[in-house]
Amino acid sequence: MSMATPTRTMVVKPNRLTNNSYVLLFILFIASIISTTHAACSKMDQHSLLSSFDIASSSLNWSSNDCCRWEGIICNMAGRVTHLLLPSKRLKGVISPSLGNLTHLSHLNLSHNILSGHLEVGFFLSLSRLHILDLSYNFISGEVPLSLPSSHIRLVDLSSNQFNGTIPSSFLQRAWNLRNLNVSNNLLTGQIPSSICFYSSSFRLLDFSHNEFSGIIPLGIGNCSKLELFRAGFNNLLGTLPTDIHNAQALEEISLPSNKLSGPIGENISNLTNLTILDLYLNQLSGALPFHIGKLSRLKIITLHFNNLESYLPTSLMNCSSLTELNLGYNQFEGDLSVLNFTKLTKLIKLDLMNNKFTGPLPISVYSCKSLIALRLSSNDLEGQLQHGILSLKSLSFLSLSNNRLTNVTGAMNILKDSKSLRVLLFTSNFLGEEMPDGDLMVDSSGFQNLSVLSLSRCQLTGKVPIWLSKLEKMEVLDLSSNRLVGSIPGWLGTLPSLSFLNLNNNFISGEFPKELCELQAFVTKRDGTLTGHGDFELPVYYQSIHGSATILQYKYISNMPNTIRFRNNSLSSKIPLEIGKLQLLQELDIGFNNFYGNIPNQISNLPNLERLDLSRNHFSGELPASLSSLHFLSSFSVAYNNLQGNIPLGTQLQGFNDTAFEGNPGLCGFPLPNECQKKRPGDTTKNREDVDDTANGIPWLHISVSLGFIVGFWGVCGPLALSRSWRFAYFQFLSNIVDRFVC
Ligand SMILES: *[C@@H]1O[C@H](CO)[C@@H](O)[C@H](O)[C@H]1NC(C)=O
Ligand SMILES: *[C@@H]1O[C@H](CO)[C@@H](O)[C@H](O)[C@H]1NC(C)=O
Ligand SMILES: *[C@@H]1O[C@H](CO)[C@@H](O)[C@H](O)[C@H]1NC(C)=O
Ligand SMILES: *[C@@H]1O[C@H](CO)[C@@H](O)[C@H](O)[C@H]1NC(C)=O
Ligand SMILES: *[C@@H]1O[C@H](CO)[C@@H](O)[C@H](O)[C@H]1NC(C)=O
Ligand SMILES: *[C@@H]1O[C@H](CO)[C@@H](O)[C@H](O)[C@H]1NC(C)=O
Ligand SMILES: *[C@@H]1O[C@H](CO)[C@@H](O)[C@H](O)[C@H]1NC(C)=O
Numbered sequence: 001m002s003m004a005t006p007t008r009t010m011v012v013k014p015n016r017l018t019n020n021s022y023v024l025l026f027i028l029f030i031a032s033i034i035s036t037t038h039a040a041c042s043k044m045d046q047h048s049l050l051s052s053f054d055i056a057s058s059s060l061n062w063s064s065n066d067c068c069r070w071e072g073i074i075c076n077m078a079g080r081v082t083h084l085l086l087p088s089k090r091l092k093g094v095i096s097p098s099l100g101n102l103t104h105l106s107h108l109n110l111s112h113n114i115l116s117g118h119l120e121v122g123f124f125l126s127l128s129r130l131h132i133l134d135l136s137y138n139f140i141s142g143e144v145p146l147s148l149p150s151s152h153i154r155l156v157d158l159s160s161n162q163f164n165g166t167i168p169s170s171f172l173q174r175a176w177n178l179r180n181l182n183v184s185n186n187l188l189t190g191q192i193p194s195s196i197c198f199y200s201s202s203f204r205l206l207d208f209s210h211n212e213f214s215g216i217i218p219l220g221i222g223n224c225s226k227l228e229l230f231r232a233g234f235n236n237l238l239g240t241l242p243t244d245i246h247n248a249q250a251l252e253e254i255s256l257p258s259n260k261l262s263g264p265i266g267e268n269i270s271n272l273t274n275l276t277i278l279d280l281y282l283n284q285l286s287g288a289l290p291f292h293i294g295k296l297s298r299l300k301i302i303t304l305h306f307n308n309l310e311s312y313l314p315t316s317l318m319n320c321s322s323l324t325e326l327n328l329g330y331n332q333f334e335g336d337l338s339v340l341n342f343t344k345l346t347k348l349i350k351l352d353l354m355n356n357k358f359t360g361p362l363p364i365s366v367y368s369c370k371s372l373i374a375l376r377l378s379s380n381d382l383e384g385q386l387q388h389g390i391l392s393l394k395s396l397s398f399l400s401l402s403n404n405r406l407t408n409v410t411g412a413m414n415i416l417k418d419s420k421s422l423r424v425l426l427f428t429s430n431f432l433g434e435e436m437p438d439g440d441l442m443v444d445s446s447g448f449q450n451l452s453v454l455s456l457s458r459c460q461l462t463g464k465v466p467i468w469l470s471k472l473e474k475m476e477v478l479d480l481s482s483n484r485l486v487g488s489i490p491g492w493l494g495t496l497p498s499l500s501f502l503n504l505n506n507n508f509i510s511g512e513f514p515k516e517l518c519e520l521q522a523f524v525t526k527r528d529g530t531l532t533g534h535g536d537f538e539l540p541v542y543y544q545s546i547h548g549s550a551t552i553l554q555y556k557y558i559s560n561m562p563n564t565i566r567f568r569n570n571s572l573s574s575k576i577p578l579e580i581g582k583l584q585l586l587q588e589l590d591i592g593f594n595n596f597y598g599n600i601p602n603q604i605s606n607l608p609n610l611e612r613l614d615l616s617r618n619h620f621s622g623e624l625p626a627s628l629s630s631l632h633f634l635s636s637f638s639v640a641y642n643n644l645q646g647n648i649p650l651g652t653q654l655q656g657f658n659d660t661a662f663e664g665n666p667g668l669c670g671f672p673l674p675n676e677c678q679k680k681r682p683g684d685t686t687k688n689r690e691d692v693d694d695t696a697n698g699i700p701w702l703h704i705s706v707s708l709g710f711i712v713g714f715w716g717v718c719g720p721l722a723l724s725r726s727w728r729f730a731y732f733q734f735l736s737n738i739v740d741r742f743v744c
Contacts, residue, residue: 040066040068040079041065041066041067041068041069041073041075041079041081042067042075042078042079042080042081044101045067045075045079045080045081045101045102045104046067047098048081048098048099048101048102049062049067049070049073049081049084049102050062051096051098052095052096052098052099052102053086053091053093053095053096054091054092054093057090057091057092057093058089058090058091058092058113059089059090060072060086060089060091067081068081071086072084072085072086072089073085074107076104078104080102080103080104081102081104081105082104082105082106082107082129083105083106083107084102084105084107084108084109084110085107085109086109086110086113087109087110087111087112087113087134088111088112088113089113090113090114091110091113091114091115092113092114092115092116093115093116093117094115094116094117094118095110095115095117095119095140097120097123100120100122100123100124100125100126100127101126102127103126103127103128103129104129105127105129105130106129106130106131106132106152107130107131107132108127108130108132108133108134108135109132109134110134110135110138111134111135111136111137111138111157112136112137112138113137113138114138114139115135115138115139115140116138116139116140116141117140117141117142118140118141118142118143119140119142119144119145120145121143121145121146122145122146122147123145124145124147124148124149125145125147125149126149127149128149128150128152129149129150129152130149130150130152130153131152131153131154131155132153132154132155133148133153133155133156133157133158134155134157135157135158135161136157136158136159136160136161136182137159137160137161138160138161139161139162140158140161140162140163141161141162141163141164142163142164142165143163143164143165143166143168144158144163144165144167144168144171144183144188145171146168146170146171147168147170147171147173147174148171148172148174148175148178149174149175150174150175151174151175151176151177152177153175153177153178154177154178154179154180155178155179155180156175156178156180156181156182157180157182158182158183158186159182159183159184159185159186159207160184160185160186161185161186162186162187163183163186163187163188164186164187164188164189165188165189165190166188166189166190166191167183167188167190167192167193169193169194169195171193172193172195172196172199172200173195173199175199175200176199176200176202177200177202178200178202178203179202179203179204179205179226180203180204180205181203181205181206181207182205182207183207183208183211184207184208184209184210184211184231185209185210185211186210186211187211187212188208188211188212188213189211189212189213189214190213190214190215191213191214191215191216191218192208192213192215192217192218192232192237193218194218194219194220195220196218196220196221196224197220197221197222197223197224197227198220198223200224201223201224201225201226202226203224203226203227204226204227204228204229205227205228205229206224206227206229206230206231206232207229207231207232208231208232208235209231209232209233209234209235209255210233210234210235211234211235212235212236213232213235213236213237214235214236214237214238215237215238215239216237216238216239216240216242217232217237217239217241217242217256217261218242219242219243219244220242220244221242221244221245221248222242222244222245222246222247222248223244223247223248224248225247225248225249225250226250227248227250227251228250228251228252228253228274229251229252229253229255230248230251230253230254230255230256231253231255231256232255232256232259233255233256233257233258233259233279234257234258234259235258235259236259236260237256237259237260237261238259238260238261238262239261239262239263240261240262240263240264240266241256241261241263241265241266241269241280243266243268245266245268245269245272246266246268246269246271246272248272249271249272249273249274250274251272251274251275252274252275252276252277252298253275253276253277253279254272254275254277254278254279254280255277255279255280256279256280256283257279257280257281257282257283257303258281258282258283259282259283260283260284261280261283261284261285262283262284262285262286263285263286263287264285264286264287264288265280265285265287265289265290265304265309266290267290267291267292269290269293269296270290270291270292270293270294270295270296271295272296273295273296273297273298274298275296275298275299276298276299276300276301276322277299277300277301278296278299278301278302278303278304279301279303280303280304280307281303281304281305281306281307281327282305282306282307283306283307284307284308285304285307285308285309286307286308286309286310287309287310287311288309288310288311288312288314289304289309289311289313289314289317290314291314291316292314292316293314293316293317293320294314294315294316294317294318294319294320295316296320297319297320297321297322298322299320299322299323300322300323300324300325300347301323301324301325302320302323302325302326302327302328303325303327304327304328304331305327305328305329305330305331305352305354306329306330306331307330307331308331308332309328309331309332309333310331310332310333310334311333311334311335312333312334312335313328313333313335313340315340315341317340318340318341318342318343318344318345319344320345321344321345321346321347322347323345323347323348324347324348324349324350324371325348325349325350325351326345326348326350326351326352326353327350327351327352328352328353328356329352329353329354329355329356329376330354330355330356331355331356332356332357333353333356333357333358334356334357334358334359335358335359335360336358336359336360337353337358337359337360337361337362337363337377337380337382338360338361338362338363338364338365339360340363340365341365342363342365342366342368342369343365343368343369345368345369346368346369346370346371347371348369348371348372349371349372349373349374350372350373350374350538350539351366351369351372351374351375351376352374352376352539353376353377353380354376354377354378354379354380354400355378355379355380356379356380357380357381358377358380358381358382359380359381359382359383360382360383360384361382361383361384361385362377362382362384362386362387362401362406364387364389367387367389367390367392367393368392369393370392370393370394370395371395372393372395372396373395373396373397373398373538374396374397374398374399374538374539375393375396375398375399375400376398376399376400376401376539377400377401377404378400378401378402378403378404378426378428379402379403379404380403380404381404381405382401382404382405382406383404383405383406383407384406384407385406385407385408385411385412386401386406386408386411386412386415386416387415388415390415390416390419391415391418391419393419393421394420394421395421396419396421396422397421397422397423397424397450397538398423398424398537398538398539399416399422399424399425399426400424400425400426400539400541401426401427401430402426402427402428402429402430402455403428403429403430404429404430405430405432406427406430406431407430407431407434408431408434409427409430409431409434409435409436409437409456409459409461410434410435410437410439410442412427412431413437413442414437414442416447416448417442417447417448418447419448420449420450421450422448422450422451423450423451423452423453423474424451424452424453424537424538424541425451425453425454425455426453426455426541427454427455427456427459428455428456428457428458428459428479429457429458429459430459431456431459431461432459432460433460433461433462434459434461434462435461435462435463436456436461436462436463436464436465436466436483436485437466437468438463438464438466438467438468442466442468446471447468448471448472449474450474451472451474451475452474452475452476452477452498452558453475453476453477453478453537453541453558454469454472454475454477454478454479455477455479456479456480456483457479457480457481457482457483457503458481458482458483459482459483460482460483460484461480461483461484461485462483462484462485462486463485463486464485464486464487465480465485465487465489465490465493465504465509467490467492469493469496470490470492470493470495470496472496473496473497473498474498475496475498475499476498476499476500476501476522476558477500477501477558477561478499478501478502478503479501479503480503480504480507481503481504481505481506481507481566482505482506482507483506483507484507484508485504485507485508485509486507486508486509486510487509487510487511488509488510488511488512488514489504489509489511489512489513489514489517489567489572490514491514491515491516491517492516493514493516493517493520494514494515494516494517494518494519494520495516495519496520497521497522498521498522499520499522500520500522500523500561500563500564500585501561501562501563501564502517502564502565502566503564503566504566504567504570505566505567505568505569505570505590506568506569506570507569507570508570508571509567509570509571509572510570510571510572510573511572511573511574512572512573512574513567513572513574513575513576513577513591513596514577515577515579517565518577518579518580518581518582518583519579519582520583522563522585523563523582523583523584523585523586524582524583524584524585525585526585535557535558535559536556536557536558537555537556537557537558540554540555540556541554541555542554542555543555543561562587562588562611562612563585563586563587563588563609564586564587564588564589564590565583565586565588565589565590565591566588566589566590566591567590567591567594568590568591568592568593568594568614569592569593569594570593570594571594571595572591572594572595572596573594573595573596573597574596574597575596575597575598575599575601576591576596576598576600576601576604578601578603579603580601580603580604580607581601581603581604581606581607583607584606584607584608584609585609586607586609586610587609587610587611587612587633588610588611588612588613589604589607589610589612589613589614590612590613590614591614591615591618592614592615592616592617592618592638593616593617593618594617594618595618595619596615596618596619596620597618597619597620597621598620598621598622599620599621599622599623599625600615600620600622600624600625600628600639600644601625602625602627604625604628604631605625605627605628605630605631607631608631608632608633609633610631610633610634611633611634611635611636612634612635612636612637613631613634613636613637613638614636614637614638615638615639615642616638616639616640616641616642616664617640617641617642617664618641618642619642619643620639620642620643620644621642621643621644621645622644622645623644623645623646623647624639624644624646624647624648624649624654624668625649626649626652628649628652628654629649629652629653629654632653634653637654637657637661638657638660638661639661639662639665640660640661640662640663640664640665641663641664641665642664642665643665643667644662644665644667644668645665645667645668646667646668646669646677647669647670647677648662648668648669648670648671648672648673650670650671655670655671655672657672658672659672659673659674
């Protein structure tokens, strides 16, 4: 915004003036400046100012006599207030209608305050000289005023308030010269005014995003021949993209994500040659990409994920050489990826094609995209081996090729270990039945210097937890679940300084719970994000947080993943080490479906951050420690199918869990279990325990039905993701069970 001086009424043509006149003019000029700064403030304006706001609670010192010298005020020569610039002044309360008496006001900026209440219907009408109006970042509610002021108004920012109701059709009627309108982040409903580009074709910037607008995007947008930016994402807009949008030739950004837009993108869009951002993700768009999209040589960002787009990618797309981000994930695009020539996309930083129907080998030409930082081709039907050329991507930090049909895991890991930039490597569900790479090459290497996140889950790999992992000092998240790993859990895992998420579920691992794991630094002292890499995923990663639950979480930061140890469904057999109490930051412990035995140690109750604890289907005996009820964050808990005895501790939050959390322990009694506790007869205990053992061994049928449920869910992972349209923001809901592993 330009802070135009209020003295510019003095416009004189200087070429006709004599030297003397210059001097005179100069004196006049100085005088005018002095008189401006010293103009006595109009009493009327001073009064209006003082009654407009609750000054007392603000950070303003408006105590002197001359209001033109007050902070945030600029007057004209006549002492009338023209500028009221009070952003971030802790102003609170309602804006009084007396503000409307400042009839000479041209600039009003009240952004970032705590203003609330409604605006009068005719609020702006008397402010006929207003150029700039910024009320953003307040708590103003109610409907927007009936009409903006006169033709002078150029910028209106009402964003980030709580305006509701529809925008009246008269709102823009007088605002002929409006260039910028931002009403984003409110609670506005109804249609985007259909007259929008009818009253003012001077719009440069229109932002309607993050409201509750519905209906279709009105035709007429095409009349806004100067419109550069059009945003209306995160609303409930229906119908197709406006068919006349290609007339708005100056458009540089179209952002309409998270609506219910349908139909094709339309060939016409290729006429918007200045377009740099096309952001339409999370809609119901269908059809193919525009055939001539390659004409849009300025396009930098294309985000079309979560739509129903289909067919082959047009070869012209590969002519969009300015592209930095291309996200076509979660559509139904098809075709052999390796026939596309990515070599012109040298500026590409992020490429995400996950969850489509692409086939063929990994496209070698992608390795020419030297700027690539994040590459995700997961959940397609790609085959073959990873090529050495990938190492020419010197900045590659995020690589996900999960859920394809790649082979030769040893080759792939041997290549990638030399990448110095790689931080996140997701290889879930590939390499079926191969052997875990563990040869000399891997062991001797000092590779994977920066690897923080590794998933080789669901690959049915044979072998052991490989020793080369012990050198990966940056490792934070390690998922080797659902393989066929044997051997024991190596104690050296406890020496990995950053490891905070360890998933070995669904393997054939035996032996004990190694005490060394209780020394894991990341569970003992708080992680410092600055020490363990950058902390963020370059592309959001989808992960099911709770075993068997239908919720998939989207993680944008590694540090937001819960501190987790999962050894579920192995053949581990030992007591829980008492040292477990050291893992102060542990949030999830799942060691269900093993052969652990002994008492549940009291020390578990020392883990103040524990949110999930699953000890089900083991051979734990003894009583439930009453101290468990000190785990205040515990929201998921099971000790089902063990040999536990005695009362469920009375009057504790443990009784708040469902009876399924305790079932299968015939010696256990009390609410929420149906069997009441009876007084023990001396000598009963031993006999009981044997009974329980028999029962525990007789469970396999239930076991099998559970695992069938898992298999159904397993294959459901990517299917329902593509079909479900109930995605909203950070989490996604599904009907089927989904197993716990990296999806992508
Ligand atoms: C209002 O003031 C804030 C804070 O100085 C500034 O960021 C914003 O750009 C101003 N609004 C306009 C429209 O100039
Ligand atoms: C307010 O400003 C006046 C001068 O304009 C000064 O004398 C007074 O001390 C100030 N008050 C506070 C609380 O800063
Ligand atoms: C509109 O305002 C919001 C904040 O309220 C801001 O984030 C957004 O960038 C603005 N839109 C434009 C186009 O400047
Ligand atoms: C496209 O952008 C260029 C400058 O970036 C500008 O000169 C030209 O007028 C724009 N085209 C249209 C149709 O607005
Ligand atoms: C891509 O651009 C080149 C040169 O600019 C042109 O010859 C070719 O026809 C374009 N390809 C497509 C498919 O548009
Ligand atoms: C696996 O990949 C490595 C490295 O690319 C290669 O040397 C080896 O021949 C491959 N093995 C098979 C069986 O293709
Ligand atoms: C337990 O793990 C094995 C090995 O991965 C797997 O075959 C089996 O289905 C798993 N059982 C359950 C209940 O998940």
